[in-house]
Structure formats: C-alpha cells, structure tokens
Amino acid sequence: MEAITAMSGKYNPRTIEEKWQRHWEEKQIFKVTEDGNKKKYYLLEMFPYPSGKIHMGHVRNYTIGDVIARYKSMKGYNVLHPMGWDAFGMPAENAAIEHGIHPEKWTRENIANMKKQLKRMGFSYDWDREVSTCEPEYYRWEQMFFLWMYEKGLAYKKTSSVNWCFKCKTVLANEQVEGGLCWRCGTEVGEKVLDQWFFRITAYVEELLEYCDKLPGWPERVMTMQKNWIGKSYGCEISFPMADSDDVIKVFTTRQDTIFGATFMLIAAEHPLVMELVTGKPIEQEVSAFVDKVKRQDKMVRTSEYYEKEGVFLDSYCLNPVTDQKMPIFAANFVLADYGTGCVMAVPTHDQRDFEFAKKYDLPLIVVIQPKDRPLDPETMPEAYVEEGILVNSGQFNGMENMKALDSIATYFESIGRGKKTIQYRLRDWGISRQRYWGAPIPIINCKKCGTVPVPEADLPVVLPLDVVLTGEGGSPLAKHPSFVETTCPSCGQPATRETDTMDTFVESSWYFDRYCSAHHTEKPGLDKTKVDYWMPVDQYIGGIEHAIMHLLYARFYSKVLRDFGILSVDEPFTNLLTQGMVCKESMRCPTHGYLFPEEVEEEKCVHCQQPVTIGKTEKMSKSLKNVVDPDYLIRKYGADTTRLFCLFASPPEKDLEWSDQGVDGAFRFINRTWRIIMDYRDVIRDVKPFQGDAELPEDLKNLRRKTHQTIKKVTSDIEDRFHFNTAISAVMELVNVLYQIPKPDKENRIDLAVVRETVESIILLLTPIVPHVAEELWKNIGHQNTLSKISWPTYDPAIAAEEEITIVIQINGKLRSRINVPAEEEAEAIKNLAQADEKIVKLVEGKQIVKVVYVPKKLVNIVVKG
C-alpha cells in the first residue's frame, strides 16, 4: 500500500486514513490512565443521542474537540478524551411504535453504526471508557443517587400537569403537540394533573447563581442566560385583606411602587382558591366551566401578549391595603398558578395586560406614575404607561421617582404588618417523572399500608424489563407490565406496586462525565474517588449552544448534590465551556415532492419529476427539511481529513456554520496542494536537519523562515487563546503559498534546504491536530520513524518572527492618504516628521492649519487639519 502511494505520489485519503486509524488502535495511542507526573487535561464533548447516524453537527462538535485534545496532548498534557451514548429517550420509543423495532435493539444497532462512523473520522477517543446510559451498570448508580436524594428530601413527589391526549390516552411531550393538537391523531391536547417526582434544584439556587460569576471560562452569554433563567427578583409579598372575612390574599410583586393604583385582583384560573371562593354561590357553575376551559388551553398560548385576556368575576372582594378601596377578584387565563403565589394585584394604568383586562371588564383606572414630559389621563390613555416616572396619587410617596421608592414602600409594608420584603426566583424544581418506557426506572415502591417506600439499595438496579409491547396509546407501558409492577413491600412484606415512571434523560447526562473517569467501576458508589478526583473537573466542555440553559444547569446542580454526598470534590463540573453554533444549509423544495435531499436534485431540478426546485433560506440542518449532508458521503468522496478541515475552516466554532459544497472542494485542494509540495521536496530534504544557527540567508529564504516562525506564533495563539481554527488554517495556507513562491534550492544547497525542512516540518506539525492522518503520512515520508502523536508542538523564536520594516499609514482627518515604510524600531517623533514630509501629504496639507498629529505606535499617523 505504501509502495503504491510512494510510486504514484498521489494523495489517497482512504488508504492513508484507514492505515493510521489501524495504527492508533493497535498501539492504543489514545488510552489514558491517571499519571501524577503529568498535568491532566479533561476534554469533553457532549455525548450524542444514538439516533442512527452521525450528522454534521456531531462531526463539527467532535472535530473541534479532537483538535483541542490532540493539541493539548502535543503540549504535554495527560489528556482524557472519552465518548459515550445518551442512550435513553423518546426517539427509540417512537421507532418502536412506528416500525415495530424494540428500543433496545434499535439503540444498540444505532450505537454500533455511529461508533464505526466516529472511528472512521479518526477521533482520538479512549474507547475503553465508553459509557452507554441505557445499561443497568450505568443507571443502577443513578437509581442509588435517587434514593439518597429521596432520603435528604431532594427528591420528592407533588402533583403537576402534563400534556394529555384524550384519544391516545397518553402523555405527550411538548414536541408532540403541534399547534395544540396531538401529532399522532390530530385531536386537541389538554392537561392532566398527575403525581410526579421532582428534584429540589431550588435548594441550590443561591449557589447556582453565585457561581455564575465564578466561572470565568464560560461564555458571558451562557452565564447571562442562566442568571435570567434562575431569575432572582427582589420584591414584596403583600397581604390583601378580604372585604368580608379575616382571610387575606397574598401576592408577590416587584412593582410595589404601583400599589396605590391596584384596583382589582387576579387569580390564576387553575388556582384552588378560585373554586373555594365561589363554592355555593350562584356563579359556581359558570366559574367552573371557565376554569375547565382555561385548563385545556396551552400555557404558552394563553399567556402570550396577543391572546385574548379573559376572566370571570368571583363575586368576592378584597381591600387595597394602602387605600382600603374595594377590589373585585377575578379568575384570569393569563395568570400562572405556579409563579409567585398564583395571585397578582392588577394595576391597569401601568401594566398592559391589566390595562386590556380593565378595558374589557370596565374596571377603574388610577394613574400613579406620571411621565416627566406629559400628563396621563386615565380616561383617554390608549395603553398602559410602563416607563419610569414620578409617583402621584400615592399618599406620602408622592413626588418620588418610582424606581427609588421601591425600597421605601416595601419597608412601609413591613412597618404596618401588611407585607414583607421577599426574594423570588423564576427557577422551578426539576420535574423528572416521565410516563415512558425507555428510561431509567425510578426505584420506588408504593405500598397501600406503608405509602412511598424506597427500593432497598441491595435490590438495585431496578432493571427495565425488555418484554414490552409499545403502541403509543394508553399511557405508560411499564404500568401494563404486571411482573414489573407487582412486587412486595420491602417494609411490611405485603403485596405492593412499583413506581412506573422513568427518569428524565437529563438525569443521565448530568453525571456521565463523572462516570467516564472510572467507567467500569462496579463498587458503590459507582465512581472511584481517586480517579474522579484526578480527572475532575472537566477542563474544557464543548457542545451546542442549544444546551446553554437546561442541560448545563442540571449538570451543575447534580454535581453539587454528588459533592454533598461526598462523592465528588468539585463545586462545578466544567471549568471552561465552548458553545458551538449550528450547522446550517439551504433547503430545496419540489412543488410535487416537497422537501428534497441534496441527492434528489440535479441541475436545480427534481430527479423524480424534472420540475425546477425552489431554493429556500438557510436553516439548521434537520431531517424534516432534508437539508442534510451525510458525513459518510463526504468521507467516501474526500476522506475524514478533508471533512475535518472544512468544518474547522468554514467558520469559528461559536458561530453557525453554513454548509457549502464548493468549500469542501477547496479544503480537499489545500490538502492536495500541501501534499504535492512536500512530496516534491521529500527526496532532497529527507536527510537534512531543520535549519538552526544564524548563517546569513538569501532574502527569500530569510522571508520564508520569518513567515514560518510567524505562522507558528499565529496558529498557537489562535488555538490556545480562542479556538479560532479557521484563522489558524488560513495562516498555514499562507505559509504553504510562500513555500510555493520560493525557487526550489539546489540539491547540494543544504543550508537553503534546511530552511525548507524547518518550514515543511512546521507545516506538518501545525496541521497534525486538524488533519492527523495526512500529517502522519507526510511525517513518515520526510524520513521520521516515530508516530506524530508523541511529538511536541513546535515553538517559535520571536526574534526570527519579528519584522524588520513596518508600514505606517498616514491619514488626514481620519482618511487614508498615504503610507510609508519605516524600520520597525523607528522613534515616534521621526515617524511623525516623515509622515508630514511625505510628498502626497505635503500637497494635501498645503494652505491648511494643522490642528494636531495623532500617532498610534506601529500603526498610523493621523494629521488633523482645518480650513
């Protein structure tokens, strides 16, 4: 095989790639163990859901990770780079329902195929640490953690609602609700209240928030999103006395400055207080019908700005605690029961939703905030005034700026005993119950006598039974599996039933990175502390921006829980985070055949009917739009190195990547171009050592040498400081271009060839993390015996990289007018004088007054003139 390559001299990616992949695997190059003598580096990419095939999003994510892993390894770190499978989840169940394949079989086959694809990409994983979350060896520990959380009150049960399809008699995920209708049967979706399990993430809310400012390695925007998601607000809990009893209605508000303008009270329709207030009254029927109607509405829709605000009067009144005015109480569709107290004071003049509601039901308006520039008239105002202003009609607070009065008003409520300052969070506890089959069973037994009883640790794992039939109808499949459900109570020994809910798959992805550190540990607690302490925390985590909030917040929470169990020693799991953008492509659509795959289009015509196709806008690659590119096809046509190179070159990691077929050709061409010039030099530089010392060189070789050192500098900082592989690659492209420019030195000119050798070796080493297969092959071809994987990253000499002459731009009033070349170390005064003496500048400045001369070191001179 080598003979063929050598003879034809042609770049043959397939042969080279398969050869080196075999080599890496046989020599176990990427296997790692804990080594106290080396600095560890834990590089983690978000593990994939085994959907069947890897897609370009995976290829991009894992290529970015692989470059960093290989780079750090060349820098001398002991690099842990694992891979596994987020193997539980809904698509497996959907496949079972639609195609009759068992989720386990489907998942295993998908894993096998995707693993093959990942290996073919040449990623440097330590496959010995592979983890698959659907295996009992994995989820048994998760079940144990659940029991420990239950014991500490961190896992608890409460009622909450789910999307419910009355026809299929099953719970639907948000994704399975399309425009308020069930995606399978098309009937209207409603809500159903169930007893469900929750993790008390709110117990850690302050720490989760606090650490948002202690993670400098995370992108600012992710931290901002998490902070906003947690949503800490300082407000006030105010008690509104009922008009005709001693009861009070408590509301939470951050707008206590508007209290004097509160003219009515709103309660979430599904709040239990609603029916309490109307029981026995003539309007009970009417209210009950309204509540049922609201419960059937989608929460997102009914709280949206444009949705009709609706309510029903509850024939009850409370009193405004500062004005003692009677406030009618309504149940409303746009108030949510699970935020705050589920009751809100309505201030129609300064809240748009309340304003619309007041207009519809003819309720009073009192202006309490006046803008500085115009008076507000409650009779004529067309909408609520929500800006800042001066308080009016507000008793002793009149004349204060509303934002500045917030604290005084809260203090006043505390002093009169009708309220208190409170802290409110938007974050809610994490609902982990799923009425689904393909997930980790919750290890709980329900006993008629003893109630909720945890499964004893010794009985773990509660194994998910495999003999089930999935239909997509009639609720949880586990509930219909008698031998799973029927058990005995561990407490009293009487017949009892198992919990049939399974856990949210976000639970598995909240600790898989801990498991990788000791992937096959069979002793309690499933994690080998010495190993976990060596590797954790993850030094660099890489994944899609779409996980910026939920997955990352859950994983942070779970880590803190495990820390408090004494299993982990870190406060935060991920020191540095890189969130990559999505892979996008334009979609193509045929009027008859709908969306088309790229291979169904030839010369902008549909291959089925020859009609011209419509080119749609560029969107995230997805199966439904069929705007996907199959990585297998790319590997077959161009090889893994080209695929990797293109993904990195097309855009920086944090930005979306727009797919372009021509760009792939360009990447392939660059590898070929590099291959050709190095192979062309191979024989003459084979036994030459890279240039060293300070022998005087001819101009073009001196330039080549400078460019080489500049390139090492640029590529190193592009990778090290900001993971901008696109600019790193373009720097290497420039170096290759310069190498093409110089006349080929004579065979006997060993000094000039030594410079070429230094350049060639640098090119290969700089490209190693990016296109590792072709780099290995070229390295070998220029006469090296050792595999590249163990070679150090190249270093540069700042003295050689330094330019001797620099270009100074000359501007007049900020406009580019001329440029001059000066020695790099020229004095500022001398440069300013040279600039003003420049022929073109003299002409342009003539007859004008020079106001000042700005000099930006090593960049430009700006002459400011008047007249």
Place this chain on the structure above:
RNA sequence: GCCUGGGUGGCGGAAUUGGUAGACGCAAGGGACUUAAAAUCCCUCGGUCCUUGAGGCUGUGCGGGUUCGAUUCCCGCCCCAGGCACCA
C-alpha cells in the same frame, strides 16, 4: 411574547484592546502548460466615477450620536437564529 446572540463583497469568512475594511478560501475572469480536456501553476477580482492614477468618491442591516478616527462604543429601529422547563 420573554431571555440570549447575530447581520461585513457574488458566497463562507478576516480585521484579537477604537486605528490600513475585505486576510484565507470558494465562485468568476484571464494567462501558462497540453494535440485537447481535466488537473496543476501564475495573475485579476466590493461598488462607482473620471482626467485610467501609487486617482476621486462611496461602502460593514437601517437611522442618529460620541471620537482626530467607529465593522468595533452609545441610543432607536428592522431582519435572522437559539432557548423558553416532557426533543436531545
């Protein structure tokens, strides 16, 4: 709707801390090589105007502002994307 980002040539992108806008690549055009084509190698390439020059003007979604100087900072607007608690 709310939260968070983004918008630069025909296209992907570059400009790292307010200092030469368009690096590098793609596409396009031209040349060399070839019987020819492909491949390869070399050159040109934001728009516009004229007096064709080492030329002028203009140009980073739109409208303002700050500054000697703004793709970069500030204010307002438009458009696109991600997330919104059961897709992962």
